[in-house]
Amino acid sequence: VGSFRLVRERGRCAAVVCPPPRVCVNAGLDGTRCDCPPGYQDNGDGLCRDIDECARGWDGCSYVVGATCENTVGSYTCKCPEFYAFNTTTRRCDPLEGSPCYANPCRDGRCVALGDTLFSCRCYPPYTFDETTQTCVPTINTPAVSRAPQPDRDESSANAGWLISAAVIAAGLILGALIACSCLGWRRRKRLAET
CATH class of the missing domain: 2.10.25.10 (Laminin)
Structure with a gap:
């Protein structure tokens, strides 16, 4: 029964000729109708407009x-x-291939080709461009690129700082997203196991 119904419904449009670029669409119990194809719309004048x-x-x-x-x-x-x-x-x-940015010279930034052999690096925060190495380097003492001990922790927990990659920061900046950082396993200055 299901395959017969499918063939019958497809068959409705087989006998319908729509003016181009309209396409025949099954309209259920109402039969068929001629609609504008994707990328077009009817502005009320009967014509399909881009x-x-x-x-x-x-x-x-x-x-x-x-x-x-x-x-x-x-x-x-x-x-x-x-x-x-x-x-x-x-x-x-x-x-x-063959462009100056093909080899990804700006690892922590966006490479902008300025010509056949010239490029410029637009470094993602918190990176800055280093003229000497011609690369993006971390800004000194930026928590987003270094592990830093958190206050009120003993020495054994000093390595449990947080790290967020420049790619995540860049994606957030590009997409306008908010980025929240948290230390896994910690809540209000106490390890979860201690609470």
């Missing part, structure tokens, strides 16, 4: 560092800066 996903913010390209949205007919594409290509799997701009 939706500008970029103008509406539906694209997701704004979450990709360096990418811009480019509207296309019925869809959109994320465009990356010169020397980069958009990776549809990871949804990020990856450096092209």
Whole structure:
């Protein structure tokens, strides 16, 4: 019974011819209707018009560092800066082979290609650019990049400080997220086992 019903419902649209670019859609008990395909909408005039996903913010390209949205007919594409290509799997701009950023010279930052051989590092906080090594280095005495003993702890617990990676900080900054840090196994200056 189920397969017969499926064939019968698909068969409804087989006999319906919709004006392009409309497509036939099964409308349940009401029969069929001709709808605009994905990426298009009817503005009330009976015509399917392209939706500008970029103008509406539906694209997701704004979450990709360096990418811009480019509207296309019925869809959109994320465009990356010169020397980069958009990776549809990871949804990020990856450096092209042969570009100065391909070898990832800015490990704790974002590499910006300035030409065929020139690049600049935009270091993620709390890193800063070191002119001597031409890399991003941790800022001195930043708790986010070093283990630091917490007050009111004995010497045996000094190694139980906290560490948060620059990648997590960068992701939070890029996505506008709030980042909370906590010491696992600790609550109000006492180990959980002590409470």
